Amino acid sequence: MELDFNGEALEKFIKESSIPLVTVFNSDPSNRPYVASFFDSSxxxxxxFVNVTGESAESLKSKFRKVAIHLTKDKYFGVEDSQVPLVIIQTPDSKKYLKANVVVEEIESWMKDFKFFSPTFS
Known part of the structure; x- marks a missing residue:
């Protein structure tokens, strides 16, 4: 099976992956590129906003990061932890089909069924 290389998708992935999930907006010059990317993004x-010297600052930041990770880690496919292991097929027209809680013995038959019923699968 031959796959097309999508340079734009790779560039977008690298750009998005190079920005920290949570950026601190402070006077640290090393944060400036990330803050600029944050505000430039559509x-x-x-x-x-937190008082960084307050008692609850660390627990607030920790919780904010955990929520951000949880909400963004599966943003593309919408995968829930309760669904894994799962197999996802994405067609050229961006439709997604999934088999959640898959067991080893089901993978081949599910893929064959999908191929049989889908003219776009090759």
Missing amino acids: ATKVMM
């Missing part, structure tokens, strides 16, 4: 933005 994506929905979430901001949290």
Whole structure:
């Protein structure tokens, strides 16, 4: 099976992956490129303001990071932890088909069924 190389998709992935999930907006010059990327992005933005010297600052930041990780880790496919292990097939027209909680013995038959019923699968 030959796969097409998608340079734009790779560039987008690298750009998105190179930005920290949570960026601190402070006077640290090493954060400036990330803060600029955050504000330049057209994506929905979430901001949290905390008194960094307050007692609850660390627990707030920790919880914010955990929620951000949970909400973004499967943003593309919408995978839930309760569904794994799972197999996902994405067709050229961006439709997604999944087999959740798959066991080894089911993978081959599920793939064959999909191929039989889908003219786009090759």
